[in-house]
Amino acid sequence: MATFGIFSRASKVLTLRTQSPVLRIHRAMSSLLIEDPKYSWLKDLGLSSSNNGAYYGKWGGSGEETTSYCPANKQPIAKVTQASPADYEKAIQASREAWNVWADVPAPQRGEIVRQMGEALRKHKNALGKLEALEVGKILAEGEGEVQEYIDIIDYAVGLSRMFAGHVFPSERPSHLLMEQWNPLGVVGAITAYNFPVAVYGWNSSIALVCGNVMLWKGAPTTPLVSVAITKILSSVLEANNLPGAICSLVQGGADIGTLMAQDTRVNLLSFTGSTPVGHKVSMMVQERFGKFLLELGGNNALIVNEDADIEMVVRSALFACAGTAGQRCTTTRRLMLHESVHDEVVGRLVKAYGQLRVGDPLDAETLYG
Incomplete structure (x- = not known):
């Protein structure tokens, strides 16, 4: 655990010996920004001092407990227990089961569910923007603007849900025609970067969902609270519509979880956003299993x-x-x-x-x- 403030080594030892265990725990928890009344709005997003980083219809997480820090002041915001490989396995299985339900929902109805997600995001736009400013370090205007990007692509996706293209071709056989129909892939994995933790997931998920796919998301390790907050908003919409929460699953973690996603044949498409060197590694792992991938990498x-x-x-x-x-x-x-x-x-x-x-x-x- 990090220590904040200016103390000598001797004073640290003396302090630890004279405090009761309960008092020490209380002081440690109260040092988190989420417990500061100034940041009480964090709890409006469903966040707490200790958060689960795995969701697949229910919240869990048995991996490493990490602390999210504000890059502007180096203060701890809150803690997140990441997904373990066992949590990942539960999430991928739940996602595949949820896909059997979601793919059967007519596309316009899927669009309606996604529209409701957009309305929920609008309701929390300011708080999400502030969370981005706090956890990512970008200014508030950019934080809110990024949430708006998610909302905007949702509006596009809702329209798309009623306009899926499919050609009709002439047939050489009398009284016959040829029809083209696009079908969903299944589980779409998304590994997103720290600098745009809301918009990148929004671009991927909005289109994927209306097309009948389900999402398996691994956000950046340095911005876990954004991932948790967004998932809580989306899951509330799914729950209100009596749909499986695993349609939008979350497996917050590090490179171990990302590697599992890249190598898993049950992930039908993997979208990766990040550095060019890591993107190259991800593409190689997906290609080894003849999988599909999308890369959005760095530039110069x-x-x-x-x-x-x-x-x-x-x-x-x-x-x-x-x-x-x-x-x-x-x-x-x-x-x-x-x-x-x-x-x-x-x-x-x-x-x-x-x-x-x-x-x-x-x-x-x-x-x-x-």
Whole structure:
């Protein structure tokens, strides 16, 4: 357990010897931000001091207990017990059973369930945005914006649920025709990154669900509370509609759980978002079993500025593209290629712009860089 504050080694020993076990536990729990009245809104998302990181119709978790920290102040937020390999096995079995139910639900009705998920997310948009600011470190506006991305793709998916394409082909046989029908794959696994823990899962799950697939989600180890909070919202909608909660299963964990997903033939499609080196490893494991995968990996983006460019737009665009999300996203601009005739002006104005960039508490509305 991490120790916070300034103490000498001797004073630590003295403190531990003079406190009762009950008092020590109380002090340890009260050091979590979730127990601070300032962050009481965390409990509105169904979070507590100790949370389960596995869900497959019921909550569990028998793996390692981890603590989620706020990157802005290094303070512990709450604890999460991760999924173990045994929990993973329960989740994959429950997901496959849930798929037998979900795939039989007509697509427009699946769209209605997903629409209700969007409404539930709208209700909790502000709290989820604040949770992202607290656990991820991005500013509040970006946190809420990411939740809105999830809601927006849900709106698209709801429309899609009534417009599945399928061609009708002429047949060479009299009084016959050929019909094309798309069928769901089954279990769709999603391994998401820390920098967009809500939107990336939303992009994958919204489309997958209306198409008749079920989700098995492993969020980033550093943002487990976001994964738990989102799953609680989705499971409440499924429960209200008398549907299996395992339609949206969660197996929060580390590389061990990710490896199980990549190698498991029961995961019909695996979506991975993260670094290029890890994405390469994941793709190799999935290819070894002739599986399907989607990869969204890192980039090395550049802005090319010609001599006739609008310098004002260049500076504004570069500042946003470089500093947005604290520079930690796949679309972050990492290089500027400047024509020599505008080089000095662009650099000078960028330096001035960076000097005005407000860095601080991501929950503060005045902060521009978390």
